[in-house]
Amino acid sequence: MAPIPIIKILRFPVTKTPNDMESFEEVGRVDELAPGERKSVIVDDVPALLFRVEDDYYVIEDVCTHDGQPLTAGPLCGKEITCPRHGARFDVATGKPLCMPATEPVTTFDVEVKDGRILARPID
Numbered sequence: 001m002a003p004i005p006i007i008k009i010l011r012f013p014v015t016k017t018p019n020d021m022e023s024f025e026e027v028g029r030v031d032e033l034a035p036g037e038r039k040s041v042i043v044d045d046v047p048a049l050l051f052r053v054e055d056d057y058y059v060i061e062d063v064c065t066h067d068g069q070p071l072t073a074g075p076l077c078g079k080e081i082t083c084p085r086h087g088a089r090f091d092v093a094t095g096k097p098l099c100m101p102a103t104e105p106v107t108t109f110d111v112e113v114k115d116g117r118i119l120a121r122p123i124d
């Protein structure tokens with residue numbers, strides 16, 4: 001009897017690279033916002049806020065982790081946004097809460113700037 005051939009199926013993991021731009025969505029243009037300004041955007045069907053801090057751009061989910069208040073109208077000082085409801089502050093670069101009553105970070109998004117376009121996508 002002839003030996004049965006062994007067939008190996010090779011699987012390669014799918015990994016995202018910095019050049020994987022397909023999952024990014026355009027949320028604005030660099031000439032649209034002055035330093036300190038913001039814009040309401042949608043990223044991956046999630047309401048979010050795009051901020052310009054000096055020449056850097058950040059996108060966070062537009063919801064306070066303390067009690068669900070939108071952060072849309074919260075004052076921004078440097079990289080810190082204050083929730084207009086109870087005063088929790090968050091770092092828009094990291095999402096980390098900076099004071100009570102919030103204890104959980106807000107969701108942040110990956111941001112890239114390419115050819116004058118600001119792009120964002122959820123972080124894996």
Ligand code: FES
Nearest residue numbers: 064066067083086
């Ligand atoms: S809802 Fe934002 S601090 Fe309470």
